[in-house]
Amino acid sequence: MTVQVNITPNGRTSLPADIRKRLGLVGGSAVYLVETPEGLVLRTAAQAVARAQALAKRYTEGKPDGSVEAFLAKRREDSGE
Template identity: 75%
Template structure:
């Protein structure tokens, strides 16, 4: 779905009500803005978390040594703690 929105001179824009409703933002909320070489991506916080989890899973699947605890232990070891 592509929708054109207008940006006011002070930088504000409005998302159409049906999009806000689908995203769970009907009563207000926050979006994260990601600038990419291809354009701008707007994501809800929940969508951003899911995106980050999917990226992490892609790079750590099947690698038990890729846990946060293992990473921190490695950093402590590297720093001589």
């Protein structure tokens, strides 16, 4: 789906109501713009978190030292805590 939105002179834009409803966005919701070679990608906070988790899983899956707990333990060990 392609939707045109306009940018006001002060740099503001608004998302159409049907899109906001479908994505569960309300006033004050965070969205993230990602600049890619193909253009801008807008992600909700939930989508951004899910993407980050998927990327982390790809790099840590099957590695016993890939957990947050293992990372923190290693940091404590390295710092002498």
